Amino acid sequence: MPIIAQLVDLYRAEGIEISTGLPPHRFGGFGGAPFTWFLKDGKSLTNGLGIAMQEVYLLEHLFAAIQPRRALVIGNAFGWSTLAIAALLTGGRVVAIDSGADRNSLEGLDLTNRIATHGKLPAKAVRGVSPQDVASIVDAELGGPVDFAFIDGLHTSEQVVLDYKAVRAKAAPDAVYLFHDVQEYGLGPAIADVERLAGQMATMLWATQSGMAILFDAARHPELARAVAAFAPPESALKVVRQAAWDHRHRHIARWRRSYRKRLNRLRGLAGGPPPV
Ligand SMILES: C[S@@+](CC[C@H](N)C(=O)[O-])C[C@H]1O[C@@H](n2cnc3c(N)ncnc32)[C@H](O)[C@@H]1O
Numbered sequence: 001m002p003i004i005a006q007l008v009d010l011y012r013a014e015g016i017e018i019s020t021g022l023p024p025h026r027f028g029g030f031g032g033a034p035f036t037w038f039l040k041d042g043k044s045l046t047n048g049l050g051i052a053m054q055e056v057y058l059l060e061h062l063f064a065a066i067q068p069r070r071a072l073v074i075g076n077a078f079g080w081s082t083l084a085i086a087a088l089l090t091g092g093r094v095v096a097i098d099s100g101a102d103r104n105s106l107e108g109l110d111l112t113n114r115i116a117t118h119g120k121l122p123a124k125a126v127r128g129v130s131p132q133d134v135a136s137i138v139d140a141e142l143g144g145p146v147d148f149a150f151i152d153g154l155h156t157s158e159q160v161v162l163d164y165k166a167v168r169a170k171a172a173p174d175a176v177y178l179f180h181d182v183q184e185y186g187l188g189p190a191i192a193d194v195e196r197l198a199g200q201m202a203t204m205l206w207a208t209q210s211g212m213a214i215l216f217d218a219a220r221h222p223e224l225a226r227a228v229a230a231f232a233p234p235e236s237a238l239k240v241v242r243q244a245a246w247d248h249r250h251r252h253i254a255r256w257r258r259s260y261r262k263r264l265n266r267l268r269g270l271a272g273g274p275p276p277v
Helices: 004-012 053-065 080-088 105-118 134-142 157-168 188-198 222-231 235-270
Strands: 017-019 037-040 070-074 093-098 123-127 146-151 171-179 203-205 212-215
Touching: 004 017, 004 053, 004 080, 004 105, 053 080, 053 212, 053 222, 070 080, 070 134, 070 157, 080 093, 080 105, 080 123, 080 146, 093 105, 093 134, 105 123, 123 134, 134 157, 146 157, 157 171, 157 188, 171 188, 188 212, 203 222, 212 222
Parallel strands: 070 093, 070 146, 093 123, 146 171
Antiparallel strands: 017 037, 171 212, 203 212
16 A cells, blocks of 8 residues: 555654655756655755655565565664555564764654654664664564664665674574665665675665665565566666667757857857858
8 A cells, every 4th residue: 555645644743844756857956856855944854864755665565575574774864764664564563773873863763753653653763873783672672583674874885784784693584675875875885795795686776766775585585576676677778778868968968069059150150250160
């Protein structure tokens, strides 16, 4: 079932307006436009933006295919992804940790817990720093192995590997790991390390705004490959779209050159200068 309307209602009940899914090309090419903004009195409340609308759609696909019993989120901010996961769980629970690094993210923990209570969602957000607090928080709050992890804390390759190792030490062998912002923050080296540690390949979800990656054992979760297929177009398709984008950019330049030449020729004509170019 779609959950965006439910999430927007829950934040509005807290006096917070949501903007999510805006197309960058209508907002000056701004890459931040599609992500989820939390607004009050005409101001953005945090720099810890939530996952984009299409990324929530991805979660809807994932949890239609698998139903984790214990989910962990590293990087809660204002709770958008934590609450989205909670809204999609039919029997499990999610715990989220946040160190408080981003603006107002500690207030975001209280907000998340208030919304979870009000919306009767199985989520809890706690203060904690990854990697050092992961094990104790999993033990205290989930009481068993993690079977789904969403890693969206500090966006450096070194940290993402530390996050993965900390979760993996407390995870079930068939756990599914979803990484946010892989393309957006150039976290490819982290994913390569994670693949080496896991002994399996991740899938790059190109059709997500942040460029997410997902790691799962296809033999244990055959249904997941189908669920993510539309978010992971084949390389042959990406090649065609990349070429079209390149052509489009160059058509733009060609048009600009034509108009520049026309103006130059007009000026030359007026000044009685050399023949037009
Ligand atoms: C991009 S925001 C998370 C957005 C959130 N997942 C969502 O979709 O709504 C990243 C968050 O990670 C937190 N953070 C950064 N480093 C962390 C760490 N080492 N451990 C836990 N949280 C961390 C920041 O305080 C920030 O709130």
